[in-house]
Structure formats: C-alpha cells, structure tokens
Amino acid sequence: MSSDSQYTFQGWAARDNDDYKGSLKLQSFDPKPWDEDDVDVRIMYCGICGSDVHVLSGAFFPVSAMAPLICGHELVGEVIRVGSQVENGLEVGTIVGVGAVSNSCRECEYCVEECEVFCKKRTTTYAGVFHRGNGAGYKTKGGYASHWRGPSAFAYPIPAGYDPACAAPMMCAGITVFSALRRFGAGVTAKQVGVIGIGVTTISRGEAKRQEAAKLGSSNYIAVSDDVATSVKGCERTLDLVICCTGGSYTDYLKLLKPRGTFVQAAIGTSPVPISNISLITGGLTIVGALADGKAEYKDMFDFAAKHNIKPWINRWDMKDINKALPAFTNGEAKYRMVLVNTENGGSL
Amino acid sequence: MSSDSQYTFQGWAARDNDDYKGSLKLQSFDPKPWDEDDVDVRIMYCGICGSDVHVLSGAFFPVSAMAPLICGHELVGEVIRVGSQVENGLEVGTIVGVGAVSNSCRECEYCVEECEVFCKKRTTTYAGVFHRGNGAGYKTKGGYASHWRGPSAFAYPIPAGYDPACAAPMMCAGITVFSALRRFGAGVTAKQVGVIGIGVTTISRGEAKRQEAAKLGSSNYIAVSDDVATSVKGCERTLDLVICCTGGSYTDYLKLLKPRGTFVQAAIGTSPVPISNISLITGGLTIVGALADGKAEYKDMFDFAAKHNIKPWINRWDMKDINKALPAFTNGEAKYRMVLVNTENGGSL
Structure with missing residues (x-):
C-alpha cells in the first residue's frame, strides 16, 4: 500500500560549526530515493540529544562536510506512506519512533542477533550514508524536520496510549x-x-x-x-x-x-x-x-514502559523555536529532555 | 605444633627510591611478633612483579617512608614453624605460597565470600601494616628475603609435585x-x-x-x-x-x-x-x-594447573644477584617471569 507524495520535506539545517548557536535555517530537501520497504513519516516530535550538539559544533567532523546537516535521532511521528515491502507491520496512520540507527546490512552476525548497532554497515539516522537500494549514497537527514523517509524496519511502533511526545526521548536516551x-x-x-x-x-x-x-x-x-x-x-x-x-x-x-x-x-x-x-x-x-542493541530492545522497552507507565519528564519547545532551544540546551537550561514539537503535524505543546 | 626459632630473618631492603637500580642491602630484620595462627616460612623462591618495581621506584609513596622496604609478593617456601591455631591444614614441611595479600578482617562481606582482596582492612604482603593480634602496627615485609612470618590463612599449600619455583609467579601473575x-x-x-x-x-x-x-x-x-x-x-x-x-x-x-x-x-x-x-x-x-578474589581462587587455580600440567616459563636468578636481577628487569631483559632463588633454603637454580 502506498499513497502519493503531496508533501514537502523540510528540515532545520546547519551548514557550519557555529550554526547551532542560533542560525539553523529551515529549508526544503530531497528525501532519499524511494525504496519499497521505506516509509514516510510526518514528524510530530523530536528530542534533542547531547550528541546532536556535539555533531553540530563540529566535534567529530566539519559540519560543512555534511551540509545541509539536519540532526535529530529521537523522532516520533505518523506513518503517511508505506512501500509494498513494508516491515514491522506498519500502516499509514501508525505512530512510530526512529532512533539513532536507520539501516544495517541485515545479514551479519550482529544483525541476525538484532544488535544492528554493531553492524559495520549500520547507517546513522543523520550524518550517515545509506548503503542500499535506490537510496545508496544518500546522506541521511534526521528529525529536526517536517518529514522523515527511511527503511520501515527501523521505524518502531509506539504502543497505543503511550504519549508520542514522551516516546521521542525513549528512542535514544531511554533505550540506552x-x-x-x-x-x-x-x-x-x-x-x-x-x-x-x-x-x-x-x-x-x-x-x-x-x-x-x-x-x-x-x-x-x-x-x-x-x-x-x-x-x-x-x-x-x-x-x-x-x-x-x-x-x-x-x-x-x-x-x-x-x-x-x-x-x-x-x-x-x-x-x-x-x-x-x-x-x-x-x-x-x-x-x-552503554549502547542499546537494536530492534528487540526497543520492543522490550516500550512493553515495559507501557506496562509500568514509565515515561520521561520533558520540556516541550516549538520546533520553530529551534534557534532558541539549542542555545538554551547548551546553556544548561534543559531541566528535562527537550522535545521539539511540530504543531502543524499534530504535535502538542 | 611449634618449633623453636633458630633462624634469622634477613631481607633485601630498599631505603630510597633509587635503591632498586642495584643498591638493595641484605639486612636482618625482626619479624612481626608471633601470633598463634602464624607460620614461619623458609623462602625458596620469590617472583619479581612489575608492581614491586613501581613501589621500589617511589611511584606510590617515598620508599623512605616504609624503609627498610622488603618487596616480593610471589613467595614460595617451606613451613618451618606453626602456631597452635594454624589454618589451611599447614604443618612443618608443607610447601606454601603467599601472594599479594597477607591478612584481612575475616568478617566483612568480602572476607565471608573469600574475596579478601576487597576487604577494607586487607594487608598487603609488603609495605602494608598488620591490624591484628600481637603483630598490630607491624609494617609487612615480603619475599625478597630468607624467611616470612604471617597469618597461616594466607599461606596456600602448593600441590604435591608442582614445581615450587613455578608456583611462585602463580601467586600474583598467575592468579590474576x-x-x-x-x-x-x-x-x-x-x-x-x-x-x-x-x-x-x-x-x-x-x-x-x-x-x-x-x-x-x-x-x-x-x-x-x-x-x-x-x-x-x-x-x-x-x-x-x-x-x-x-x-x-x-x-x-x-x-x-x-x-x-x-x-x-x-x-x-x-x-x-x-x-x-x-x-x-x-x-x-x-x-x-583484573584482581583475583582470594582464597577460593588460589585453590581452584592450583587444582587446575596441577591437573592440566600448566606452569609458567621462568628465568631463575640467584637471590644474591638481586642487584643485577632488578636492573635486568627494568631494562626489559625479563624474557619470562623472573624468579629469585634462595639456594641455601632448598631452591634450585
């Protein structure tokens, strides 16, 4: 089942090592070329992780090398398009979360054990490069954005009734x-x-x-x-x-x-x-x-969290205010996990 | 059962941080005051451990603070005196090894589990201080010596037939x-x-x-x-x-x-x-x-080593040549574990 693509991918992009201080720019971008096991997700929420700021500040590589760099690996949203080979039982309307890893080889000993995070070919959700299908060579774009496209195998269903805003930080901080x-x-x-x-x-x-x-x-x-x-x-x-x-x-x-x-x-x-x-x-x-293994742990975590009603305390910020949110984060004003909210996509402030 | 004390305790002592370069002096010393669970051991062999050299070079404290400092925590020898409360089934004539720890409180959670190495009151075999009985306050002296006196509970019988020279490095390097x-x-x-x-x-x-x-x-x-x-x-x-x-x-x-x-x-x-x-x-x-727990592991190690005929390769040095052996050690000439030999106590070169 698939639907048409009457939406534009937009993200908050950095081009230089200083942009995280308040100069991210909202821009349109081309998503990865479609593969039939992909999904498109309309992003409602995305948590801010400390490693986002490390990456944005150029701690690991010059931001210009990955520009436009769109961070965010704690994204949660609604599936709005699925391919004919969709996995994880996803359908249009499913609420899913995507964490730090968005693809892997699916064949090595680590993938077989659902420890995809250790796969040599794992693809990080942003600042990575896909090695697969039509999207091979595409530089990944993360959750500081309106939409995400990627392999459905790495989009995990959020349990019914679990606040999707709270699910966002679970995708990296929580699972870890x-x-x-x-x-x-x-x-x-x-x-x-x-x-x-x-x-x-x-x-x-x-x-x-x-x-x-x-x-x-x-x-x-x-x-x-x-x-x-x-x-x-x-x-x-x-x-x-x-x-x-x-x-x-x-x-x-x-x-x-x-x-x-x-x-x-x-x-x-x-x-x-x-x-x-x-x-x-x-x-x-x-x-x-500490590094979560992969698939199996996400399922276990959400089962546990839903059963025992465990959820993080969060601070919600309108994603439009990302250029205030990131400086607040780096100034130590993040009392709890900061979660960016796309109100126009159904997110609640 | 006890015997008289017709022997003199002598050891190779350091007084300053430079003495390990070839200026250790053989001197007589008073052993700890006798306790009834003590044994006296006539030392046949003592391995040289890298940490001996660290200590002798003043890496952890000035050698003068513990002078006369007599190192060595891989000592093996023959029991020649036992007290009335001797432990470990030791008798005069038993070949025993002593490792890095020579006493502990015997009561805390770690001692109860035979992990004496983590006891807050553990006493190191040299450069430590006994907290017990008649010997309380005594600064411990190690195996670069003719004799050792200490708690029988920390002198482990070496299996019959196991070369006591090879047993020496097992007391620290081997067990670790x-x-x-x-x-x-x-x-x-x-x-x-x-x-x-x-x-x-x-x-x-x-x-x-x-x-x-x-x-x-x-x-x-x-x-x-x-x-x-x-x-x-x-x-x-x-x-x-x-x-x-x-x-x-x-x-x-x-x-x-x-x-x-x-x-x-x-x-x-x-x-x-x-x-x-x-x-x-x-x-x-x-x-x-890496740190071996204590008693139980020594027994298991020697059982295993004896059963499978596992022993270290060693380089034997006459203990009288300790002032050549230590410089050779620090110059990287120790091809295998260096073991000091007291030929007059029955050690074989």
Whole structure:
C-alpha cells in the first residue's frame, strides 16, 4: 500500500560549526530515493540529544562536510506512506519512533542477533550514508524536520496510549539507559544503583534537582560541585552500578562504586577521560560503554514502559523555536529532555 | 605444633627510591611478633612483579617512608614453624605460597565470600601494616628475603609435585590471569582471546616472542611496534576478550575488540590512560580491572594447573644477584617471569 507524495520535506539545517548557536535555517530537501520497504513519516516530535550538539559544533567532523546537516535521532511521528515491502507491520496512520540507527546490512552476525548497532554497515539516522537500494549514497537527514523517509524496519511502533511526545526521548536516551539497567542487573544483582542524572541514587550538580529526584522515586541524592572528588566523600564504595548520563570526566565518580562495581558511560563526550589503572585494578571495577542493541530492545522497552507507565519528564519547545532551544540546551537550561514539537503535524505543546 | 626459632630473618631492603637500580642491602630484620595462627616460612623462591618495581621506584609513596622496604609478593617456601591455631591444614614441611595479600578482617562481606582482596582492612604482603593480634602496627615485609612470618590463612599449600619455583609467579601473575580468563568466559563465551603478553592470540612487541608464543600454544601473533595504532590495523574487531599484562596505555588495543568485547587490565601502571567515551560507547566495550578474589581462587587455580600440567616459563636468578636481577628487569631483559632463588633454603637454580 502506498499513497502519493503531496508533501514537502523540510528540515532545520546547519551548514557550519557555529550554526547551532542560533542560525539553523529551515529549508526544503530531497528525501532519499524511494525504496519499497521505506516509509514516510510526518514528524510530530523530536528530542534533542547531547550528541546532536556535539555533531553540530563540529566535534567529530566539519559540519560543512555534511551540509545541509539536519540532526535529530529521537523522532516520533505518523506513518503517511508505506512501500509494498513494508516491515514491522506498519500502516499509514501508525505512530512510530526512529532512533539513532536507520539501516544495517541485515545479514551479519550482529544483525541476525538484532544488535544492528554493531553492524559495520549500520547507517546513522543523520550524518550517515545509506548503503542500499535506490537510496545508496544518500546522506541521511534526521528529525529536526517536517518529514522523515527511511527503511520501515527501523521505524518502531509506539504502543497505543503511550504519549508520542514522551516516546521521542525513549528512542535514544531511554533505550540506552533501559539497556544498561537491564544488562547490568539493576534491582537484581545490582541493588544499589546510582545515576549521574537522576536514578535510585541521584547524582547531580548542586541541589537544584533534589526535590524532583525524590518525586521521580529516587531515594538518595548526592549533590556534586565542580570538585567532584570532595563531593563524593562519605559515599565511597556504596553503589553496585552507576549509570553516567553526562559526557565529561567521570574519574572521581568511580569512587562511588563498591568493589567489582560497574560504571556505565551512557553519554558521548568529546575529550578522553583519564582512567587510573590502579583504581581500576584495586577496585576490580568495570567501565562499560552503554549502547542499546537494536530492534528487540526497543520492543522490550516500550512493553515495559507501557506496562509500568514509565515515561520521561520533558520540556516541550516549538520546533520553530529551534534557534532558541539549542542555545538554551547548551546553556544548561534543559531541566528535562527537550522535545521539539511540530504543531502543524499534530504535535502538542 | 611449634618449633623453636633458630633462624634469622634477613631481607633485601630498599631505603630510597633509587635503591632498586642495584643498591638493595641484605639486612636482618625482626619479624612481626608471633601470633598463634602464624607460620614461619623458609623462602625458596620469590617472583619479581612489575608492581614491586613501581613501589621500589617511589611511584606510590617515598620508599623512605616504609624503609627498610622488603618487596616480593610471589613467595614460595617451606613451613618451618606453626602456631597452635594454624589454618589451611599447614604443618612443618608443607610447601606454601603467599601472594599479594597477607591478612584481612575475616568478617566483612568480602572476607565471608573469600574475596579478601576487597576487604577494607586487607594487608598487603609488603609495605602494608598488620591490624591484628600481637603483630598490630607491624609494617609487612615480603619475599625478597630468607624467611616470612604471617597469618597461616594466607599461606596456600602448593600441590604435591608442582614445581615450587613455578608456583611462585602463580601467586600474583598467575592468579590474576586465571581469575580474569575464568571470570570473563575464556573458551566458553569468549572464543577469541588475546593476551598482551602471550595467549591464544599473542600480542607482543616486535617479533621476538613469535616462536615462543607458538610453543606455548598460541595460534595467532600480532606484532606491535611503538606505533600500536598502525600495528593493529587489519586485526580490528577480531577478539572477544583481551587480557593486558603491560602497564602502559592500552587505548589503541581496544580496537582489537569485537563489539561488546572485554578488555581486562591486569598490570598496574602509574599513568592514567586516556579513554575515549566514543570508542567505549560505539563499541559497547567493557574495560575491567583484573584482581583475583582470594582464597577460593588460589585453590581452584592450583587444582587446575596441577591437573592440566600448566606452569609458567621462568628465568631463575640467584637471590644474591638481586642487584643485577632488578636492573635486568627494568631494562626489559625479563624474557619470562623472573624468579629469585634462595639456594641455601632448598631452591634450585
């Protein structure tokens, strides 16, 4: 089943490393050439991820090399066109989410295990290049846009009744933490879990989030200052598992871990973190990069989240105000996950 | 059962950070005051561990603060005196090994699980301080010596027929690698195992060890130069598990790991290693500090080693030549683990 294409793809594009400071431009763009397993999605919501800003600031490559660069890998919207070989049971009208990966080879050992994120040919949802069908060679465009086109296999249905605005941050931030908590036995083998961000034990800058952390069910709070080493004194060797949702140096946070404890780094940072062999060895500590596997985990996460009514707290911003939203994000004003809203596509502010 | 003490404790002592370059002095010393669960051991062999040299060079504290500093935590010898409360079934004449830890509280959650290495009150075999009985406050002296006195619970019987010279390096180097290989599923969940040092896949400087690695059963060899990043090209994403037995930077070795692979750091280094968040996260990699738990693992290791006739290749040095052995070690002349031999105590060169 397919429908015609009476709509224009438009996105908020960067052309230079400074544009994220308030100079993204809305422009029309050509979507990838159509393949019969593609879908078109009318984007209602897209979360802002810290890695978007890293990419937009040129931390990994000059933005000009991928211009027009349209970021966003936490997009949620309504399917408005499906190809004859559509997957995931999608139909026109299905609400779907797309995360950081939009394609893979479908054949390698990782794809077979639904760990597409490790496929050598995986395609990132923006600033990637498709290796497939009619769209081969196309530079991917993400969710800071009106529409998205890509392989239906990587568009995951959002459960009925789950707020699609809340589903947006689940596509990257949510799945990453869900994957880490489950993989490392939170609540099962790891009883004392800390999250740098908000968690059972919340570890956060200053006192600002203490009350909110409690509302979210967090039973302990460790307020840290710029001097993390001093801030964690008295809490050493108390946690089995720490999930770190900030991208800076985490060296001093390792002290919070019990022997044989696990530190999960969930946020991309741009500077290497100096790790002492000695503290690693004498504590028998584990440091691990958090990365959700792929398909199977999305389904499990949404099943779990829908069943237990778990959803993120978010700050909604009109996507038209993206040139205010991104500077607010980089100034640390994002109290919760920021979600861009396309009201004309059915998104609610 | 006890015997009289017609012997003098002598050890090769350092007083300053430079003494390891060839100026250790043989001197008599008072052993810890006797406790009834102690044993006296006539030392036959003691391995030289890289961390001995770190300590002797003042990397962790000025040597003068612990002078006379007598290193060595891979000691093997014959029990020549036991107290009335001796443990581990030791008797006069038992051949025992002592590793890096010589006491612990015996009560905390880690001690109860025989993970004494994580006990907050653990006592290192040298440069530590006993917290117990008559010996409380005594600064520990290690195996570069004629005799050792300490808690019998931390002196492990060596299996009958196992060469006690080969048992010496098993007390630290051996147990560390055994523990890591077992814990991380070598041969079970981790099929492709690399060891920086010598292993199934051997990763070593230059070509010098290629033939020996093959003799030791290693099926692959990756020769690395100072430019590790270039050396590992073509071998990226091939190994499930890498055990690193050198103490330098391992950043470039991480590229050898398959997605979700595990890198075990087994050797203490003195400089922090810069770890990229990005490579950690995009590979879903795990970095973990290797540290053997304690008692139970020693028993399992020696059972396994004796059953399968697994023993290290070693270079024997007369302990009297320690002032030549240590400079040879620091000059990279240690082809295999260096073991100091006390011929007058029954050790064989």
